[in-house]
Amino acid sequence: METKKKLLDIVRDKIRFKHYSYSTERTYVHWIKQYIFFHNKKHPIEMAKREIEEYLTFLATKKRVCPATQNQAFNAILFLYKEILGIDTTEWNIQALRAQERKHIPVVLTKDEVQKILENMHGIYKLIVTLMYGCGLRMSEVLNIRLKDIDFGFNKLYIWDSKSLKDRTVPLPLKLKDELIVQIKRVEEIHKKDVADGLRGVYLPFAYAKKYPKAKIETKWQYLFPMNSISKDPRSKEKRRHHIHPQTLGRNIKVAAQKANLNKRVTSHIFRHSYATHLLQAGIDLRSIQELLGHKSVETTMIYTHIVSEMNKAKLISPLDF
Structure with missing residues (x-):
């Protein structure tokens, strides 16, 4: 029964x-x-x-x-x-008392502050955060990058199934090209050993695993930033090598910010805010920034014009200093 x-x-x-x-x-x-x-x-x-x-x-x-x-x-x-x-x-027509919403202007870092944080990071975590800032990525987006998503021929990075459910490409920072090539070779060696050890491959999105059962052991589908250890999939219970855990990355960012003696609250998302603000300061138009960030509406991107406006206000001086 x-x-x-x-x-x-x-x-x-x-x-x-x-x-x-x-x-x-x-x-x-x-x-x-x-x-x-x-x-x-x-x-x-x-x-x-x-x-x-x-x-x-x-x-x-x-x-x-x-x-x-x-x-x-x-x-x-x-x-x-x-x-x-x-x-x-x-x-x-549900009419519950809604929690009071406050509109906050995102905190951003100056280019010097970004550099100070990166100077206090090392190894793979420094590469992840540099790529996150250099491409304006969310934490989930940078951690879910697969080897196949990097196009060195056209110097671009593919972002699939992002938060906005909108696929996009962003320019690949040329300064990171050599480091990324080294990281890919490292992943290839790790994957080669995993296959030899009998692991059944990486997690694949949607129904792709059923449609292409051999794809999960293909090198191109491996995560660019894999964990050092093997973990168990909470759904399938299969043992496999997943990408670096978000909490681990967040912890490394927090420690680096403390070492840099920054009083700002530094999270992974602050690098995305800083990326957009620095592009706007450099004269990149708002529509282009919207596409690079993957925002559905340009109104979401316009928050960065307010940030730049506040920065310009800071350059004004008091009448006492005339």
Whole structure:
């Protein structure tokens, strides 16, 4: 007799069917579980607009979560109703008390500050951060680069399935060309040993592994920045060599910023902000920067014009100094 699947297992299956990332899977499952627990484990099919509004309001007023966190929870619940329960929530017009959203101008580094941080980094982490700044990449984008994504012939880098779901290319920094060639050779040697040790290959996106079963052991599909150790895939449980962990990279960036004695809050994303700002300062037009960053709307890119405007204000002097 076939046992009936649990709700959260159905959610996981649907997320994987739609090719969402593992981090999205964990996030959605977490919030759906919290939503159900908040209402004393009542089944979602027995709940609707009022229960959703109560939970979102609770997150804003009692838990005091930030707007992004509340939106995460909201999106997870909407996914549950639309994709799992087959219920259209658009007519519900959900009016929960939303977490107060503040508009922040991104913090950026000067070119000298970027250089100071890089001087305090070494090895593969220095190369990763340099590439991240040199191409304006998100952390997830730089860590997911495969060997096949680098085109030395046309000096460009391919970015696939980014956050905006928009593929793009960016110019490859010529200063990094030799280092990247050395890194590729290093990856080739690592992969050669992995194959000899019997590893079943790298993780492949979407249904590519089923369509091309041999691709996962092809050299071109290996990550440019692999981990030193072998890890277990949380979904398939297969042992394979994944890319460097985001937390490890973030930790190295934090340590380098501390050594550089910078008072600014330095995260991986600050290099992307700095890239865009420095291009704008160099006279690159906004539309080109939008394409390089992979923004869907130019309005998102326009935040960097405000940054440059603030920098120009800093050059003004007080009437006392006339």
